Amino acid sequence: MAQAYWQSRTTRDATFSLHFRKFPSNRSYYVFVGLEDVLDYLEEFSFSDADIEALKYLGPFDDGFLKYLSELSFSGEVRSMPEGTLFFENEPVLEVAGPVIECQLVETFLVNQINLQSMMATKAARTVHAAAGRQVLDFAARRTHGTDAAVKFARAAHITGFSGTSNVQAAAMYGIPPVGTMAHSFVTTFEQELDAFTAYAASFPDSSIFLVDTYDTEEGVKNAIKCALEMRELGHSLRGIRLDSGNLLKLSQMSRRMLDDAGLPFVQIFASGGLDEFAIESLVASGAPIDGFGVGTKVGTSEDAPYTDFVYKMVKYARRPIMKLSDEKQSIPGPKQVFREFDQNRTFRGDIIGCEPDAEPGDQTELLLRVVMERGKRLQPKTELEQVRAHFENQFARLPTELKSLSAQKAYPVTLSNKLNKLTLHTRDALMATEERKEASASP
Numbered sequence: 001m002a003q004a005y006w007q008s009r010t011t012r013d014a015t016f017s018l019h020f021r022k023f024p025s026n027r028s029y030y031v032f033v034g035l036e037d038v039l040d041y042l043e044e045f046s047f048s049d050a051d052i053e054a055l056k057y058l059g060p061f062d063d064g065f066l067k068y069l070s071e072l073s074f075s076g077e078v079r080s081m082p083e084g085t086l087f088f089e090n091e092p093v094l095e096v097a098g099p100v101i102e103c104q105l106v107e108t109f110l111v112n113q114i115n116l117q118s119m120m121a122t123k124a125a126r127t128v129h130a131a132a133g134r135q136v137l138d139f140a141a142r143r144t145h146g147t148d149a150a151v152k153f154a155r156a157a158h159i160t161g162f163s164g165t166s167n168v169q170a171a172a173m174y175g176i177p178p179v180g181t182m183a184h185s186f187v188t189t190f191e192q193e194l195d196a197f198t199a200y201a202a203s204f205p206d207s208s209i210f211l212v213d214t215y216d217t218e219e220g221v222k223n224a225i226k227c228a229l230e231m232r233e234l235g236h237s238l239r240g241i242r243l244d245s246g247n248l249l250k251l252s253q254m255s256r257r258m259l260d261d262a263g264l265p266f267v268q269i270f271a272s273g274g275l276d277e278f279a280i281e282s283l284v285a286s287g288a289p290i291d292g293f294g295v296g297t298k299v300g301t302s303e304d305a306p307y308t309d310f311v312y313k314m315v316k317y318a319r320r321p322i323m324k325l326s327d328e329k330q331s332i333p334g335p336k337q338v339f340r341e342f343d344q345n346r347t348f349r350g351d352i353i354g355c356e357p358d359a360e361p362g363d364q365t366e367l368l369l370r371v372v373m374e375r376g377k378r379l380q381p382k383t384e385l386e387q388v389r390a391h392f393e394n395q396f397a398r399l400p401t402e403l404k405s406l407s408a409q410k411a412y413p414v415t416l417s418n419k420l421n422k423l424t425l426h427t428r429d430a431l432m433a434t435e436e437r438k439e440a441s442a443s444p
Contacts, residue, residue: 135292140300
């Protein structure tokens with residue numbers, strides 16, 4: 001496609017808009033994550049000598065076009081919501097403007113990264129909300145769809161409130177607190193469970209979390225207590241125990257009683273094993289004395305909503321508004337802005353998708369899309385991860401309570417501005433008139 005643009009000299013500036021058409025029935029909001037990776041990619045966008053050689057081998061590409069690619073870099077502009085922002089159906093989270101070939105070539109990476117990371121962040125946000133203040137830990141690395149996804153999930157989860165990750169690479173890359181416990185294999189390596197706990201405590205005298213369900217949970221807790229009392233005599237303390245199977249409500253209640261009776265009320269109880277936001281919400285509602293949850297498969301893969309409907313559509317070419325007229329996939333023309341209205345408590349009331357530029361925001365309105373890149377270069381240094389996390393916390397606190405529910409059915413109000421609605425109708429009518437003229441001229 002890029003070669004066809006080039007050969008036909010269709011190379012003027014265009015604007016592309018990235019948005020989410022329709023949410024799954026079990027999602028009332030999404031969290032925008034992935035911008036930093038997108039900006040890194042755009043700043044470094046180029047075709048290496050090896051890339052050009054591969055293209056020579058793969059397809060019938062014109063030598064002149066390949067020379068053009070060898071000298072290409074991204075020179076456009078990006079307007080985007082800040083990472084960690086909550087967004088809703090049909091809202092542009094990011095718009096790219098520049099030479100049409102450049103904008104088109106970067107599409108796949110942009111959609112892939114925003115799609116994956118926003119999906120993960122949203123699942124993680126729901127999980128943190130369900131935990132109601134208890135710790136949530138990332139144990140997902142073995143079950144995500146690839147090692148790169150595991151690292152991306154750890155970052156997305158930290159943004160939305162996770163307390164730590166078992167992914168050492170992600171911890172090192174992003175400064176996320178590393179967490180972890182022993183595996184069942186560690187326990188079974190020793191002839192006695194107590195010996196395994198003692199050996200582990202020797203290596204991690206003040207941060208040990210013992211996995212107590214390898215053989216029998218009650219006996220495992222007894223052995224954990226024995227080791228914890230020995231640790232206390234040496235001036236150290238057991239951080240916690242982990243339950244990974246069985247009836248977590250009953251087992252956590254039993255474990256809490258045993259630990260408290262032994263004079264170990266400070267020892268925390270962690271639970272894991274196929275948990276997601278629904279299971280966690282149920283345990284919390286039942287009063288399970290669990291201090292933290294380790295989540296993996298279901299959360300790391302966003303099991304109940306494992307893909308998103310992000311699309312990247314041209315909305316302007318050479319000063320001409322562009323839209324699709326396809327049934328059920330009609331797009332909205334023109335560069336846009338999202339105006340977020342809020343009440344006196346700063347709680348979100350509704351969003352208006354308008355033209356860019358459009359009317360100035362009022363006192364209780366925020367503009368969500370900001371210029372973050374011009375001429376292929378960032379306008380600001382990278383945003384620190386803790387700043388993104390703080391921004392998400394602020395956003396989520398301002399989301400109406402009814403939309404935070406795991407089973408929320410109410411849709412957040414999103415409307416088009418009068419100006420954008422008129423542009424959409426005018427563009428549609430003009431396109432339909434053009435098609436009618438073509439059909440009339442083709443008739444015998």
